[in-house]
Amino acid sequence: MKQPVTLPRLMAMKRQGNPIAMMTAYDYPSAQLTEEAGVDVILVGDSLGNVVLGYDTTVPVTLEDMIYHTKAVVRGAPHTMVVTDMPFATYRLGKEATLRNAARIMREGGAHAVKLEGGAELAEEVAVLVSAGIPVLAHLGLTPQSVHQIGGYKVQGKDAAEAEKLLADAKALEQAGAFGVVLELVTEPVAAAVTKSLQVPTIGIGAGRGCDGQVLVYHDMIRYGSGIRDKRMVKAYADVGETIRGAIAQYVDEVKNKQFPEARHGFPLDEKAEEAMSTTLYGGGSQ
Numbered sequence: 330m331k332q333p334v335t336l337p338r339l340m341a342m343k344r345q346g347n348p349i350a351m352m353t354a355y356d357y358p359s360a361q362l363t364e365e366a367g368v369d370v371i372l373v374g375d376s377l378g379n380v381v382l383g384y385d386t387t388v389p390v391t392l393e394d395m396i397y398h399t400k401a402v403v404r405g406a407p408h409t410m411v412v413t414d415m416p417f418a419t420y421r422l423g424k425e426a427t428l429r430n431a432a433r434i435m436r437e438g439g440a441h442a443v444k445l446e447g448g449a450e451l452a453e454e455v456a457v458l459v460s461a462g463i464p465v466l467a468h469l470g471l472t473p474q475s476v477h478q479i480g481g482y483k484v485q486g487k488d489a490a491e492a493e494k495l496l497a498d499a500k501a502l503e504q505a506g507a508f509g510v511v512l513e514l515v516t517e518p519v520a521a522a523v524t525k526s527l528q529v530p531t532i533g534i535g536a537g538r539g540c541d542g543q544v545l546v547y548h549d550m551i552r553y554g555s556g557i558r559d560k561r562m563v564k565a566y567a568d569v570g571e572t573i574r575g576a577i578a579q580y581v582d583e584v585k586n587k588q589f590p591e592a593r594h595g596f597p598l599d600e601k602a603e604e605a606m607s608t609t610l611y612g613g614g615s616q
């Protein structure tokens with residue numbers, strides 16, 4: 330049976346130039362299909378707030394939401410490394426609270442690691458988690474939990490000052506013990522420079538070709554949902570939204586036209602049994 334990738338294996342993949350393929354998944358079937366397709370690492374992203382729960386941002390997502398979805402993903406992908414996002418404000422209330430919250434994601438959810446959004450200011454939080462045996466994936470560049478502060482989903486690393494800060498943050502997080510860094514919406518040359526400066530792998534989303542791995546949101550890459558807007562950073566490999574809508578429309582049509590169900594979808598009685606209960610069924614059998 331396939332074994333989940335380990336942290337040393339992810340480091341080796343970087344050294345050997347083997348790209349890491351990561352995907353989000355949020356429930357049992359998405360996790361099953363993701364594992365079967367051969368993804369290296371599954372992220373239970375707080376993007377579930379957008380794509381599963383219908384919020385505008387990831388800010389309303391709770392620790393309970395993340396644990397609930399992580400449990401389903403772990404059941405669906407028992408042989409894949411599962412990383413779960415710590416949601417908004419659950420790692421900013423002091424080291425004790427951070428550890429308690431991350432421990433719940435691991436113990437109750439069954440995740441193998443957690444991810445948190447932020448730079449050098451999180452170094453102590455990261456170190457506390459790592460010393461407790463909780464692997465931490467960092468997340469730099471566009472950090473959607475801060476969207477109200479940033480003022481939109483904007484590309485990061487566009488000038489020398491931003492590039493210096495990204496490099497310094499990435500270094501500090503690696504130093505603190507993070508096993509990798511997600512780079513979101515970072516200009517390609519800056520993401521490549523960060524990747525070169527680290528020993529741990531970078532996982533890009535909208536961060537160009539120079540990262541050690543890539544991550545995409547499940548619903549984006551298969552267009553699962555209504556009116557999934559094609560973002561520049563996304564490649565849609567399928568349009569399952571169209572497939573699902575078409576299938577359901579045909580079902581509705583066939584129910585209305587009495588084409589579904591057919592005899593073969595029901596459960597007949599054998600002749601003897603039907604005869605024996607003819608009174609019950611047909612009110613006496615004859616008029």
Ligand SMILES: Nc1nc(=O)c2c([nH]1)NC[C@@H]1CN(c3ccc(C(=O)N[C@@H](CCC(=O)O)C(=O)O)cc3)CN21
Binds near residue numbers: 379546548559560561
């Ligand atoms: N469905 C979905 N996919 C995601 O990748 C995702 C979420 N939701 N929710 C949480 C965050 C938010 N993310 C986002 C949201 C918007 C853009 C966006 O509008 N990108 C523009 C480029 C913006 C620019 O040019 O400055 C694009 O067209 O890609 C990118 C990432 C990534 N995450």
Ligand SMILES: CC(C)C(=O)C(=O)O
Binds near residue numbers: 376377414
């Ligand atoms: C976009 C990825 C990196 C993420 O954080 C999420 O899906 O929540």
Ligand SMILES: [Mg+2]
Binds near residue numbers: 374375376387414
């Ligand atoms: Mg996230």
